[in-house]
Amino acid sequence: MENITFDLLNMHRYGTAFYDYLKMRKQVFVDELGWDIPHNDFVEMDQYDNPMTHYSLVVRDGVLLGGARAMSTMAEWNGAGCMLNDIIEGKLPTIPTSVIDTPIKTPRVWECSRLVMAEDIGSAEDRAECLALIVDGLAEMARAQGADELMSLTRLPLLRALRQLGWACDRIGTPYTQGGRSYAVLSMPATKLAAVAA
Numbered sequence: 001m002e003n004i005t006f007d008l009l010n011m012h013r014y015g016t017a018f019y020d021y022l023k024m025r026k027q028v029f030v031d032e033l034g035w036d037i038p039h040n041d042f043v044e045m046d047q048y049d050n051p052m053t054h055y056s057l058v059v060r061d062g063v064l065l066g067g068a069r070a071m072s073t074m075a076e077w078n079g080a081g082c083m084l085n086d087i088i089e090g091k092l093p094t095i096p097t098s099v100i101d102t103p104i105k106t107p108r109v110w111e112c113s114r115l116v117m118a119e120d121i122g123s124a125e126d127r128a129e130c131l132a133l134i135v136d137g138l139a140e141m142a143r144a145q146g147a148d149e150l151m152s153l154t155r156l157p158l159l160r161a162l163r164q165l166g167w168a169c170d171r172i173g174t175p176y177t178q179g180g181r182s183y184a185v186l187s188m189p190a191t192k193l194a195a196v197a198a
Contacts, residue, residue: 110145
């Protein structure tokens with residue numbers, strides 16, 4: 001497995017990886033979960049996929065296995081901020097504003113979203129490796145821009161998985177349920193516990 005990181009300026013270096021990521025997102029969030037989000041017959045892409053966004057994907061032998069995106073909580077593009085701040089402002093009415101207490105706008109905090117992984121990655125160890133590579137890439141990009149914290153509105157079970165990978169992850173705000181799945185805002189330092197102790 002290999003981690004690749006890029007933004008819209010240099011995504012061309014990685015062939016179809018970005019398109020494959022948008023396609024996988026459509027399969028997961030629209031086809032499987034039934035989310036009412038912008039998409040066509042092939043891909044899912046929204047206002048948070050813009051020149052302010054960075055991507056961390058994992059490929060194996062040229063095939064996309066998973067990925068996620070990240071941006072600074074200071075980011076703004078064509079009326080959209082980061083997702084968490086837009087939730088607080090009521091711009092995403094399907095998500096309760098109680099998931100986070102106050103707006104966060106600082107270059108020190110980056111928001112991560114749209115985490116997906118292929119169903120056929122392989123063993124549980126392979127899935128853990130894929131997740132580790134995705135998150136390591138997100139953290140590295142954020143640290144390179146001066147950030148020291150990552151936040152994400154995501155599935156609540158991810159909290160345990162991230163802790164098992166060595167991240168000091170905590171839940172903040174109030175969880176909510178949608179389609180039988182629990183979601184919450186998670187926060188963690190952009191440096192692993194193991195790396196701090198070394």
